[in-house]
Amino acid sequence: MPPTIxxxxxxPDGGKxxxxxxxxxxxxxxxxxPYDVRLVSFKAMKQPAHLALHPxxxxxxxxxxxxxxxxxGAIVFHIAECHAGLLPDDANARARAIAWMFAALDTVEPPIFDRSLAKILERDEPWFEQRQRVLEDSIRKRLGGLSVRLGDADWLDGAFSAGDLLMVTVLRRLQGSGLLEEYPNLAAYVARGEARPAYKHAFEAQLAVFTSASTGLQRRA
Ligand SMILES: N[C@@H](CCC(=O)N[C@@H](CS)C(=O)NCC(=O)O)C(=O)O
Structure with missing residues (x-):
């Protein structure tokens, strides 16, 4: 049986x-x-059956x-542990790739996500613009460090890894904000990730859910 996600x-993002x-x-x-996808509504996510899976x-x-x-992050790590291709075999290189996974989710994602959330929840607050500037400065600090480290390399540490996969998904949230474009090597890095065939297949699959009237189960062979 293939895994089910x-x-x-x-x-809510309309298939982006x-x-x-x-x-x-x-x-x-x-x-x-191959994998199956069980599609859940916002209501179903808060019901006991789903809460048993996700607290x-x-x-x-x-x-x-x-x-x-x-x-x-834990799911991507599990997939990377069980299959070849997302983590290097060399122990030190593997540890560094895992460090990039944590960096993506623990260091780079928080200010990016906070900015997106504030745009939705705090737009009418009198301090909205000021807070956006603070969050954007925090994001720039992270992007600056990341940009210097990446330099002109294709990926963060040698071959493409689960660290790159997570970092690209995190940075994508900045597309259209102008922030990513301030760091051309990071914009190119995201574009490289999006050009991978596996990324394209995944993107099309999630878009198909949005564009079709399907509810229930989706199968990816
Ligand atoms: N840290 C979690 C965050 C999960 C998360 O925020 N999921 C969002 C979708 S991207 C969600 O289910 N939002 C609906 C809700 O929280 O009610 C992860 O990486 O899986």
């Missing part, structure tokens, strides 16, 4: 691939693992045999 029945099932789909496509009532989740996982 969960995704939004109707993604910003929801975190995108990273899991991409990882599965990179390693060539916070969110997507994505991952089920395979006796194993149920939540947290996109």
């Amino acid at each position: 969960t995704a939004f029945e109707r993604s 691939g910003m929801a975190r099932d995108m990273r899991v789909r991409w990882a599965l496509e990179e390693v060539g693992q 916070f009532g969110q997507i994505p989740t991952y089920e395979e045999g006796d194993l149920a996982l939540f947290e996109s």
Whole structure:
């Protein structure tokens, strides 16, 4: 049986691939693992059946045999551990790739996500513009460090890894903001990630959910 992941029945982003099932789909496509997708509504995510899988009532989740996982980073890590192609064999290189996974989710994503959330929830507050500037400065600090480290390399540390996969998905949230474009090597890095066949397959699959009237199960062979 292929693993089953969960995704939004109707993604609020309208199919832009910003929801975190995108990273899991991409990882599965990179390693060539077929998978099923169970589509869940916002209401269903807060019901006991889904809460048993995900304590916070969110997507994505991952089920395979006796194993149920939540947290996109943990799921991508599990996929990378079980299949070749997303983590190097050399122990030190592997540890560094895992460090980049944490950097993406723990250091780079928070200010980027806070900015997006503030745009939705705080737009009418009198201090909105000021807070946006503060968040954008925090983002620039992260992008500056990342840009210097990447330099003119294709990927963060040698071959493409799960660290790059997560970093690209995190940086994508900045597209159209002008912030990413301030760092041409990072904009090119994101474009390189998006040009990978596995990324394209994953993107099309999540878009197909949005554009079709399907609810229930999606199968990716
Ligand atoms: N840290 C979690 C975050 C999960 C998360 O925020 N999921 C969003 C979709 S991208 C969600 O389910 N939002 C609906 C909600 O929180 O009710 C992860 O990486 O999996």
